[in-house]
Amino acid sequence: MTRSSLHERIRADVERKIITGRWLAGRRIPFEHELMRQYGCARMTVSKALSALAQAGLIDRRRRAGTFVSRLPVHSAVLTIPDIQSAIEQRGDTYSYELLSRSVWRRGSTDAMVNQLAGAPDAIVLHCRHLASGTPFALEHRAISLQAVPDAASVDFAVLAPGAWLVANVLWTRAEHRISALAANARTARWLDLRRGAPCLALQRQTWRNSTDITAVQQIFPAPLFDLVARFTPGTRASQPASTRDGRSLTERARQRRTG
DSSP states (O other), X not given: OOHHHHHHHHHHHHHHHHHTTSXXXXXXXXXXXXXXXXXXXXXXXXXXXXXXXXXXXXXXXXXXXXXXXXXXXXXXXXXXXXXXXXXXXXXXXXXXXXXXXXXXXXXXXXXXXXXXXXXXXXXXXXXXXXXXXXXXXXXXEEEEETTTOGGGGGOOXXXXXXXXHHHHHOBOSEEEEEEEEEEOOHHHHHHHTOOTXXXXXXXXXXEEETTEEEEEEEXXXXXGGEXXXXXXXXXXXXXXXXXXXXXXXXXXXXXXXXXX
């Protein structure tokens, strides 16, 4: 294993322990000399891994005191992040997924999703389709920053849906979610088996880890399959959970959780 790949392994191991909650906020992680002994490497290799984690906001390096898991901001708002597979299975249908295309874009891309990731020099762009018992249910257009999520470069997204993989592997601290109506253009109509101009619901979301862009995604649903429900009480901010047409709510709290 090269020194370069070893520092990535150390970074990934520490990040995984933080994401899974094995190492909680405020915990001191092993000193550099302890990690050097554990991985059999030089201090420079360990330092490079820890620097990447600190830049991502996952750890806080304190001179003399050591390195600690960051106390990430807690957001009290409720954020709607539809779990498409669960929504389909709750309807009694069989979920399936198709990767339509995968490409890597560099800074200056003309791709709208990539351009939303302002701080990302490189991004993976994915076009996917989610199906319910073989019938098109949602079309997905997603960009993932390779600066924030370098492991995404080696993931086989022909097998794993990107949203599910991100939820399981990548921590986020802030998100923006937009909901809009649109008429299906020729491409959308073709992949969703609709007539051109048919009404659709578009869910557009962007997530960050502190100030670092992670992913931007647009998911388009045929209008008859999706609606929105808002539940709130006097004196509280409204939450906007999305639900499938059978009325099941699909919400997730945005507090030190993972992106999807």
